[in-house]
Amino acid sequence: MDIWTYQSVEYVTVAGESWLASASEYPRSMRALWESRPWAPTVLPCGRVFDVISMPAVFGRAVLDELWASGPGCGPVASFRGRTLLFVQPGAAPRLRTLLAWEEWAREVPPLLCHGQGDAVTVPPIQRMVDAPVSPGQGAGRWIVAPDSREPWLPGAATVLWACVRASRAKTQPEVSEA
Template identity: 35%
Template structure:
């Protein structure tokens, strides 16, 4: 059920796989059955007045079609393929959201810094987990659970203040959007490095945080 890929050049040695469109149900079931990740359905986009609106109904929604639909979303999350089928059968257009702090944590950096760090890590053959890119021009690096809690101390040990870098960490009680989730009219979340058997074992945050922090510090878009 993995997405069909056709690689296109992006930056240095980094190539982003071009993926065929998949239904949210297909991807949610794949994440649950093949990766044993927990998934839960979020909001979705609804057409109206010549545009698309978030199903939450808020005209000023900050992430249209790509955020939890209910406050108790954590209780709804499932790592069962049959459970995912039941959830998306009721809401077939719902976004696919992944809880963090359970099977993985996520290090979140600007897209420009992420591609720079990714190219360097690939040249050095640093083991990597899945990597996603959002329409908001952010890159999400999947690491072992506990990475979010370690991140501030690791950044300080490298000589930077955590508040000085545009590097966020999603851990316990958090979540991230997963492909094929669409965010308003900005586009869809996509895999830069798709979940495969080869990256089933996630890296320790120490292995990827140093190049990510360095790339964030060198990012020309950094305020």
């Protein structure tokens, strides 16, 4: 039996695949590529359908926890080469970069890479082989929250900024023991 026909452990829905493909200048070609090689990572441009905020993996986990604990949650999120890739609204990357430039935020938040118009990012495969190794920082990356709709909710710059600030402050708060 062909290993590519097994049910994937991590996958992007058909609607999510359509959304991702719409970021490409040639969406039909992108979908054809994924049909023939669903396990291959892909490079997609930012700025049209989404921007991407890339952050260190551990900090990214804390930011995701803040996004889910304090409200709206998040849209698609991937892990690639030891970094968390948070998909955000188009235009949010340069806005977040500007907001983070304020001295009061820059001290608390680790360096973030804000990918917007004119940038491109490598996104994980739309499917992962069942037997593929999952080792942090290695391979083609993986989806933490896979795209599952044609119009996923994407956070804006202000939402991401406050999640980053809360995550960095929580990290620096001394633990209080209950006596």
